Amino acid sequence: LAKTTQPISMDSYEGQEVNITCSHNNIATNDYITWYQQFPSQGPRFIIQGYKTKVTNEVASLFIPADRKSSTLSLPRVSLSDTAVYYCLVGPILYNQGGKLIFGQGTELSVKP
Amino acid sequence: DTGVSQNPRHKITKRGQNVTFRCDPISEHNRLYWYRQTLGQGPEFLTYFQNEAQLEKSRLLSDRFSAERPKGSFSTLEIQRTEQGDSAMYLCASSFKGNSSYNEQFFGPGTRLTVL
Numbered sequence: 049l050a051k052t053t054q055p056i057s058m059d060s061y062e063g064q065e066v067n068i069t070c071s072h073n074n075i076a077t078n079d080y081i082t083w084y085q086q087f088p089s090q091g092p093r094f095i096i097q098g099y100k101t102k103v104t105n106e107v108a109s110l111f112i113p114a115d116r117k118s119s120t121l122s123l124p125r126v127s128l129s130d131t132a133v134y135y136c137l138v139g140p141i142l143y144n145q146g147g148k149l150i151f152g153q154g155t156e157l158s159v160k161p
Numbered sequence: 162d163t164g165v166s167q168n169p170r171h172k173i174t175k176r177g178q179n180v181t182f183r184c185d186p187i188s189e190h191n192r193l194y195w196y197r198q199t200l201g202q203g204p205e206f207l208t209y210f211q212n213e214a215q216l217e218k219s220r221l222l223s224d225r226f227s228a229e230r231p232k233g234s235f236s237t238l239e240i241q242r243t244e245q246g247d248s249a250m251y252l253c254a255s256s257f258k259g260n261s262s263y264n265e266q267f268f269g270p271g272t273r274l275t276v277l
Contacts, residue, residue, distance in 0.1 A: 082266075091165075091252055091268025092204065135203050141263045146216040149194070151203035 052136050052152035059158050066123045068155045070136035073117045078140040078147060081112060081119045086133045086154070095121065095134075097141075123157075131159045163187060165269035167253050173275045174243055181239045182272045186255030192263050193236050195228055196252040197221075198271070204252055210236060243276045250274075 053071040060066045072081070080099050084092035096103055098110045098119070109122040123130060133156050139149035166185045174180050186193045191212050196204035207226065208218035212233040222228060225243075230236040240247055250273050254266040 082264075084266075091254070091271055092266075093268070094265040097264055139206075148217055148219065149206045149209070151196075151206070154203045 052138055052150055054134075054136060054152040054155045056153070057156040057158070059160065060126055061160050062127055063125050066126050066130075066157060066159075068121045068123075068134050068157070069118055070121070070152050071118045072136070072138045072150075075116050075138055076140075076147070078142065078145055079138050080141045081110070081116075082137040082139075082141075083108070083110065083119075083121045084135045084137060084151075086135065092135060126157075126159045128159050128161060131157060133157070165253055165255050165267055167251075167269040167272050169272060170270060171273050171275075173277065175277050176243060176245060178243055179239065179241045180243055180274065181237050182251055182253075182274075183235060183237050184253030184255075184269060185235045186253070187257075187267055190255035190257045190267070191233065192256045192258070193230055194254040194256075194266060195236070195238050196254070198250045198252055199248075207238070240274075243274075245276045248274055248276045 082097040083095040085095050086092040096108045096110045098112050100112050103110045111120040133154040135154045136152045140147035168183045194209040195207040198204045206219055208222050208228045210230040213230050225241045228238045250271040252271045254268040256263040256266045
């Protein structure tokens with residue numbers, strides 16, 4: 049069963065790039081890696097997902113090395129509104145595949161002016 | 162609003178009572194997930210359904226917790242003989258099938274349970 053580990057907190061300043069790493073040493077072949085953002089009193093919100101190498105969308109990039117035992121979420125030029133908790137989620141996503149979905153304990157990102 | 166809805170939003174109950182929560186997923190989303198989240202922790206996986214089939218469930222769901230999705234639309238989560246340790250936010254999410262995979266989970270606002 050994949051166990052995920054993330055730093056508990058990180059601080060940054062507006063305009064900087066932030067990289068948050070998640071360790072998942074026991075990731076299974078069928079597992080994908082997904083990152084979510086959560087604000088207080090709200091449900092998590094999808095940021096990005098990948099299986100291996102690099103994925104980029106309009107808000108973030110996700111780097112996954114060849115051994116897939118870790119992943120790094122990269123947020124370019126953060127703003128105050130990016131202050132939130134960031135979670136990595138490891139688990140299967142393919143049709144008809146079962147398997148547990150494991151969230152990390154979350155990284156609380158604080159962006160300062 | 163066509164997002165995931167959960168009812169009730171808040172539930173206060175006494176220890177030993179049974180409670181049931183409802184989740185209505187986004188229309189045409191055929192996967193539905195339940196999680197539990199306590200303060201300062203990440204969501205803890207409980208179970209998920211693909212249509213009406215329960216594909217996976219945690220060990221917790223073999224005890225006092227049970228979930229159903231009888232017609233492949235809404236789902237209910239029941240907790241029997243509640244304990245104070247059950248106090249948490251219960252989150253529901255849904256996702257749709259893309260080409261062959263389920264990418265993004267859309268989360269509801271959660272049901273906050275307080276067991277006295």
